[in-house]
Amino acid sequence: MADEEKGAGSLSDQAYARLFDMIVALELPPGGALSEQELSRRLDIGRTPIREALRHLIREGLVVSYPNRGLVISEISQQSQLRLLEVRRELDRLMMRLAAERASAVERQQFADIAAAMRASMAGEPDYAEFMRQDERFNRLVVQASRNEFAAKAAGLMMGMWARFWNRYYREVGDVPLVAKLHAEIADAIVARDAAEAAKASDRLIDYIADFTRRTLDH
Numbered sequence: 001m002a003d004e005e006k007g008a009g010s011l012s013d014q015a016y017a018r019l020f021d022m023i024v025a026l027e028l029p030p031g032g033a034l035s036e037q038e039l040s041r042r043l044d045i046g047r048t049p050i051r052e053a054l055r056h057l058i059r060e061g062l063v064v065s066y067p068n069r070g071l072v073i074s075e076i077s078q079q080s081q082l083r084l085l086e087v088r089r090e091l092d093r094l095m096m097r098l099a100a101e102r103a104s105a106v107e108r109q110q111f112a113d114i115a116a117a118m119r120a121s122m123a124g125e126p127d128y129a130e131f132m133r134q135d136e137r138f139n140r141l142v143v144q145a146s147r148n149e150f151a152a153k154a155a156g157l158m159m160g161m162w163a164r165f166w167n168r169y170y171r172e173v174g175d176v177p178l179v180a181k182l183h184a185e186i187a188d189a190i191v192a193r194d195a196a197e198a199a200k201a202s203d204r205l206i207d208y209i210a211d212f213t214r215r216t217l218d219h
Helices: 002-024 036-043 047-059 078-102 105-121 128-146 149-173 176-191 195-218
Strands: 063-066 070-073
Touching: 002 036, 002 047, 002 149, 036 047, 047 063, 078 128, 078 149, 078 176, 078 195, 105 128, 105 176, 128 149, 128 176, 149 195, 176 195
Parallel strands: none
Antiparallel strands: 063 070
16 A cells, blocks of 8 residues: 555656646646646546646646636736745745855855856857756755755745746846846855855845846736
8 A cells, every 4th residue: 555655646746747847838838728637648647646736736826726617727927926026035035045054065066066057058159958957956956955844845836936937938038147147146155155145146136037027018
């Protein structure tokens, strides 16, 4: 019985990861209806793990359950994104400060490597794919280095919504070199164990993200 539950959990994790990536990458578009049966066939995963994954995505706001329409991928909303940023500003500031205070020597070196890689990705012809890889590394490392499981859970509930929004609009109004620079400055402050500067650098990034979000209203 334990092995069966472990296997089901593993399949649920796989289903969640694949559906999350498909939604964030807009492969499954906002407003689209979801069918457990169709997703099970498409992903070659049983309906029970699919159902568990969808429940997780509902909690994160990426999927909505309607009484008469069933499951639908949530729409992208600039106004809800701005409200989300009100919370994210406070949470990110806390996590960056904690990471600066608590990161190990190994983790600080990893932050230094990420900062260098982000700057290199924007030198010359921008390498957007490399920036996105480093951004994912950065986010995971902040969660790890901040060593606060409650902040980590709260951040996890928001990052999918932000990543999808960024993927929808960054080609039209995004300044990726600036975003890379702002991330690198946070990483620099964490490496220097300067908690106050890490918090200020975090605010500068959120200031840009809020401006980016408002500019999407014209698109």
